[in-house]
Amino acid sequence: MIDLLALPFLACLVLTGIHAYLGLHVLARGVIFVDLALAQVAALGLTVALLAGHPPASGAAYGYALAFAIAGGLLFAVTRVRRAPIPQEAIIGIVYAVSAALTVLVVDRAPQGAERIKQLLVGSILTVTGGDVATLAALYAAVGVAHWLARGPLLAISLGGDQTGGRRVLVWDALFYASFALVVTSSVQLAGVLLVFAYLVVPAAIAVLLVRGVGARLALGWLVGAVVSAAGLAASYAWDLPTGATVVAAFGVALASAAAALGARASVIAVRAHGLAALRPAAMALAGLVSLMGLALALFPALDHLWLDALERVAPEVQEAFLTPSERAVRRETLESLARGEAQLREMRALQQDVQWGTRTLDAERQERLRQFLAGRGELTAGDRLVLRTLRSKARERQRYWIGVPLALAGAGGALVLARRRR
Amino acid sequence: MRRAGAGVLALASLAVLPAGAGVRAAAPAPALEVVATSTDLKALVEAVGGDRVRVDSLAAPLHDPHAIEVKPAQLARLKTAALLVRVGLDHEPWLRRALLTLGASAPGGARDLDLSRSVALLQTETPRLRADVAAHVHGFGNPHYWLDPENARPMTAAIAAALAGLAPAERAHFAARRDRFLERLDAGLARWHGALARHRSARLVTMHDAWTYFAARFGLLIAATVEPTPGVPPSPAALGGLVERMRATHVRVLVAEPYADPSLVRSVAARSGARAVTLVPSVGGAPEAGDYLALFDVNVARLAAALDAAP
Secondary structure, X not given: OHHHHHHHXXXXXXXXXXXXXXXXXXXXXOOOOHHHHHHHHHHHHHHHHHHOOOOOOOHHHHHHHHHHHHHHHHHHHHHHHOOOOOOHHHHHHHHHHHHHHHHHHHHHHOOOHHHHHHHHHHOOHHHOOHHHHHHHHHHHHHHHHHHHHOHHHHHHHHHHOOOOOOHHHHHHHHHHHHHHHHHHHHHHHHHOHHHHHHHHHHXXXXXXXXXXXXXXXXXXXXXXXXXHHHHHHHHHHHOOOOHHXXXXXXXXXXXXXXXXXXXXXXXXXXXXXXXXXXXXXXXXXXXXXXXXXXXXXXXXXOOOOHHHHHHHHHOXXXXXXXXXXXXXXXXXXXXXXXXXXXXXXXXXXHHHHHHHHOOOOOOHHHHHHHHHHHHHHHHHHHHHHHHHHHHHHHHHHHHHHHHHHHHXXXXXXXXXXXXXXXX | OHHHHHHHHHHHHHHHHHHHHHHHHHOOOOOEEEEEOOHHHHHHXXXXXXXXXXXXXOOOOXXXXXXXXXXXXXXXXXXXXXXXXXXXXXXXXXXXXHHHHHHHHOOOHHHEEEHHHHOOOOOOOOOOOHHHHOOOOOOOOOOOXXXXXXXXXXHHHHHHHHHHHHOHHHHHHHXXXXXXXXXXXXXXXXXXXXXXXXXXXXXXXXXXXXXXXXXXXXXXEEEEEOOOOOOOOOOHHHHHHHHHHHHHOOOOEXXXXXXXXXXXXXXXXXXXXXXXEEOOOOOOOOOOOOOHHHHHHHHHXXXXXXXXXXX
């Protein structure tokens, strides 16, 4: 695990270092989607390079992507100072949509372009090389030093909201967006659009939620980025998931947890101040939700009721109570047969893999028999699953009256009582 | 409003039709207009039809065949085509909608040739469970059957029959051209089997699930696929296990397509010690793979070189 994930983790740390910092700027300026727009412009540059006949991983392709992205960044710098009657977010969105459309048009002329664009979205953080990481670290260190030297005016414009315009601001803005374009272009090549966006926005957002002051926010952003990267990589290894997407999802979980923690703290403070009555709106919402779930079960028992599925997985009695004794027996038998069948499938599939790799040998006829057995067993297992689904829908028909209707009434009643008590 | 629009459309088609008919009548020997969904099928139709057909491929050589956006001019060509030749199975999900759009004028019946019906398919088990799906994502069998050169026999037979049905006077011409093509194919097969004979039962790992037919024809064994679902990179555990097995069983060659993720190819090759070789899955995917036989010349030469060079 360590040898596979060490380089990706280093790459994640490098990404965290520059993006958590730039994210603070981007959040303060309120230009969140600048990152996606610039990444899209860089992708357009990349496809133009493909069209011009350069191989996708070449320096020329990178040069095209960088030139396009910097041009896009300068456009954003100019449009901000001009104080046009439309908000800058609109311009960013337009640049995104138009460059995405242009990419489609160019891709149509450049074979394999479509695959490249897909790869650019997903990225390949798992397969970075040491050289990639070292180059990126050196580049971002240089960008970081430049930003450190220019921190006075850059922070003043971003945080202070210096809206006076003028040439001086235009120059600093141009520097900011050009360096941003450089970072986005380089990161996206390595990690993919989604992951780069997550690194840019989520650590900075969590830091802004929790602490004040640029230094403290930067430190917390770095900490969050490092911890979430490690957690995402570990989860990707443990649960056998694509790495980049898992780290992005981990960032989502981190932000949701931070928000939930803040919400819990706010309600604790409110309860201390006003007693339990402070929780009434939340309780009403919960009662309303329960009522809706019950109503949905009562009206449409054949729909997917995920909460009931989850409940039945933890406590099978919830379903078994609504089955006749013979149905219950069928259910237990089917479950046993399913478990047996899946164990057998796993074993036989492992054998088939060993044969494919040549670590075990089977003659041709036995290989064919193994293939047929796997196909047949797969069908039987699918049949078992169908039986379970049929039994579940039978139970649902009964649960709709015994669970759905009571839940709907209780939830609605609870919400009404809570609402009346408020007056 | 809608009626007026329909009227304009009808007028437009009235205006277009006689003009098109005029052009056709003026041409000395009207070539059959054929639309193929891929460049491989285009090459085979041209091999049989020669100058009596004009073939257009809807997909460019290295485009993902699953995700084609049909363009208006292609729709127009599809509408007037004498024959549509397709890979079939679930290889062209966009085609059904395009044909629905054309309605009654869409090529159907004898004008719609599904070549998957003429060959013996591999991997036709229904993928029922998640773990089965991992092995291949195709619901009706692996659709890359043109990569077995022996399949060119039934495929060209079906093409020749369909063309002869549309132009009965040319039946002998098509049959003669097909015979000449099969002679060259036989010579090619002898050449290719010769080049790969030394490597029978060699184990390969492929990036995608496109080489099943090719490997089966030349007695090569595909041990595993790096990216079972195209576009979804493998998880670290899957990648680690794969590389380990490749090293343990001395898999020497990793087969990649030109559009495979280069960093993934590089990483698997470097960690496993296998040699990466880029094979071309479609006619026109490399400049030297200009027709159906050249496609195999290129792929066999590249693969044999990689297998020879690997320790």
